[in-house]
Amino acid sequence: MKPLKHLALILGLGLSAGSCVNLNESPESFISSEQFYKTQADALTAVNAVYFLLNSGGSTVQTPYNTLFATGMDFMSDDIDPGPGATNPDVRSQSVLNHSSTGLRVLQIWQQHYAGIKKANVAIEKIPGINFDQTLKNRLVGEVKFLRALFYFNLVRLYGDVPLILQDQTSIKTADLQIARTSAKEVYAQIEKDLNEAVPVLLNTYSGADAGRATAGAAKSLLSKVYLTQEKWAATVAKAEEVISGPYGYDLFANYADVFLPATKNGKEHVFSAQFKSNSLGQGNNQAPRSARPGVPGMIGSFADQVRFYTNGNDKFFSIYKLYSPKDLRKTNGTFVTKYKGSDGKFYATLNAPGDSIPFLNKYWDPNTVSNLSESAANVPIIRFSEVLLIHAEAENEVNGPTAKAYASINRVRKRAGLDNLTPGLSKAAFRDSVYLDRRLELVWENQRWFDLIREKDANGKIILEAALKKVGKTNVTVPKHLLYPIPQQEIDLNKLLTQNPGW
Incomplete structure (x- = not known):
C-alpha cells in the first residue's frame, strides 16, 4: 500500500x-x-x-x-x-x-x-x-x-x-x-x-507504509479519554487497563526527546499521531519554523509560537518553563531549547526579554531539515502511552483514591522524566493535583491544555479555566461563556x- x-x-x-x-x-x-x-x-x-x-x-x-x-x-x-x-x-x-x-x-x-x-x-x-x-x-x-x-x-x-x-x-x-x-x-x-x-x-500493529494507521489500541486509548472527559471514572479505568496490559506493545521511550524526533516516530509510545513527511508536496510540519528563533544563520524561524509570560510574585516573566523542577528531564530534553547553532558554527542564545530570557518551544524540531524547517517530518502526537498512564492514574484516584495502581501509573511517567516517585499517603485531592501538574508538563504544546482547562476541577469541584487564565493575566475570561x-x-x-x- x-x-x-x-x-x-x-x-x-x-x-x-x-x-x-x-x-x-x-x-x-x-x-x-x-x-x-x-x-x-x-x-x-x-x-x-x-x-x-x-x-x-x-x-x-x-x-x-x-x-x-x-x-x-x-x-x-x-x-x-x-x-x-x-x-x-x-x-x-x-x-x-x-x-x-x-x-x-x-x-x-x-x-x-x-x-x-x-x-x-x-x-x-x-x-x-x-x-x-x-x-x-x-x-x-x-x-x-x-x-x-x-x-x-x-x-x-x-x-x-x-x-x-x-x-x-x-x-x-x-x-x-x-x-x-x-x-x-x-x-x-x-x-x-x-x-x-x-x-x-x-489490527494491533502496522508496519512499513501502513505505520500510523488507527489500531485497536488507539481506539481503546481514545475511548478511555472519551470516558475520562465525561467523568465515567470506572469505565475509564477499565479501558485504560485494557490498553496498559493489552497486546499492543506500548511502553515509554527511555529518552523523552525520542517521543518527538522523526527518527523514532511511530514507535512504542505513539498510540496515534498525525503523520508528517518532509520534501513531499509541501506536507511538512509547519509548527517547527513557527517556534524557532529568527536571526540564526542557515535557519528560517518565524517565532510565531512562544510561552506565555505572566507575573508570579516578584517575577514578572514567569512561564510554564519555570514550573519544571530542575531535575525534570522533559524541560530541556524535548520540550524547550535555549540556544541554536547557526550555519556559521556560532551558538545563538534565546532572545532576551527585559530581565529574563525566552525559552523556545522545541517539540516539532527536525534536525534533518534545519535549513528549511517547514519540511519538518516530526509527527504531532494525538494520544500517546504516557497520556494513557496519566488517564489511568487520574481515573483510578477518582474511583478508589490514590491506590497502588494509581501511583504505579503516574510514577512510570515521572521516572522517565527523572523525578522522584510521588510520596505515598497523599490525599485524593493532592494526588489529583499531582496528576494535573504532570499532565501539563508532560503534554505541553500537544493540543491538550485548552481541553484540560475546561475539564479539570479544583478541590471545590469548580472548573479551573477561570482561575487559571486570570492567574496569567487573561482577566476577561468568564464562565460558563468561555467553556465553549x-x-x-x-x-x-x-x-x-x-x-x-x-x-x-
Missing part, C-alpha cells in the same frame, strides 16, 4: 477557500461517487483522504494538527502565546479571549472537522459495497469510524451540542441542509459507538436551525 497520507492528494483535497482559481462551469467530464468506488484501491484512497484532513495544509491552509489547533486553541491557554511572528489580528485577539462568532479560527476549526466527517461518512457508506477481501474491508471501515469519532470528540468538547451527521449529504436543496444541533450526550454516545465498533476489526466556543456565525447564516451558545 502507498503511504496513507500522501495518496490522498489525488482526490484534490485542497481546502484553501482563498485560492484564485478560474472554475469552468461546464466540465467536460465528471466522476460520480457511484462511478468512483469500485475497487479495493478506491476504498484505500477514500480512507486515506480522511486521514489527510488531520494534517494537510502546507503554506496556504491550516488543518487541526498542522498549526490550526495552536493558533485557534493553544494560544488561548495559560501556557502558550502568539509570538512576534504571529501577525494575524484575528489570532492575536482570540489569544486573549476577544474572539467572537465571526472569528476566522472559530470558523476554520468547525469547517475542517466537518470536512473530515463528510469524507468519513462517504467512506463508511461506499466501502461495504465494493467487492474485495472482507477482513480488509471491515478494517478500513473501522479506521474511518475511529477518525470520525476523533473529529466529533474535538467538536463536542469545543462547541458543545453540534449537528450529528452520519450520512453523506448529497442533496443540493437548502431545506435538506438545515440540520439542528444534537445534544452533547447523543454525540458522545455516537463517539463511543464508533470506537467500540472499530476495536474488533482494527461560539457557533460560527457563517454557519448559522447558512443553517437556520443552528442556535448560538450562551453568552455569544
